[in-house]
Amino acid sequence: MPAVTVNHIAVVVENLDTALPFWQTALGLPLGKVEDVPAEQVKVAFLEAGESHVELVQPTTADSGIAKYLAKKGAGLHHLCFEVDDIEAALAAMQAQGVELINDTPKERGGRRYAFVHPKSTGGVLVELYDRRVQP
């Protein structure tokens, strides 16, 4: 089976401008794109870390899912995303094991297919899967 790799680690922050200096300057991770994602009511900064990256996510409204998470749990590690060769096969394997999925079938954003796994099946971690094949 081809390797499953870590695509990104998502971190919820209150404010990108105050969070970035640690990750970019003190830790030295190269900053990639910074973008507004109005559909999800967040602003995201991507920092490169070898074959993975760190995504800092700041809510841009008070009532998004991320804003509510931040209000309830505070800033910090949010989810862990793995890249797989075939997301349908990965989801089928998980369902065969009784794993509870948040998305039974992949969603799609910008040509990237993804799905979330419920933390109750992972030991408390919100896990995201990415299909390695980017759609045309």
Place this chain on the structure above:
Amino acid sequence: MPAVTVNHIAVVVENLDTALPFWQTALGLPLGKVEDVPAEQVKVAFLEAGESHVELVQPTTADSGIAKYLAKKGAGLHHLCFEVDDIEAALAAMQAQGVELINDTPKERGGRRYAFVHPKSTGGVLVELYDRRVQP
């Protein structure tokens, strides 16, 4: 500056035996060593994920730091460890930026030098640094 990479993502679990099937079988991460670390009152399972790995950490006593974390915060993502070329240089750069360190100077375990950065300086994430150079 050489790349900073993700060495591991640590996850606190209540029980390794019940947590492992998701990570190893359903997600398909190859299982490396599983070891007791009596000095830290934990049992740890290492799962390979490309150039990084996932460390599942189960407390083995009720009064360790990890056991208290589990009781207070519940199972889930615990810390994020980055590998750097020169840990002294990394810590000096962080101190110059006013970053609060848990370990001002590196600690050492099994030839591996490491230090923790306080979550208050990172935007809520407990960050660990590893020196890439393993000591003889």
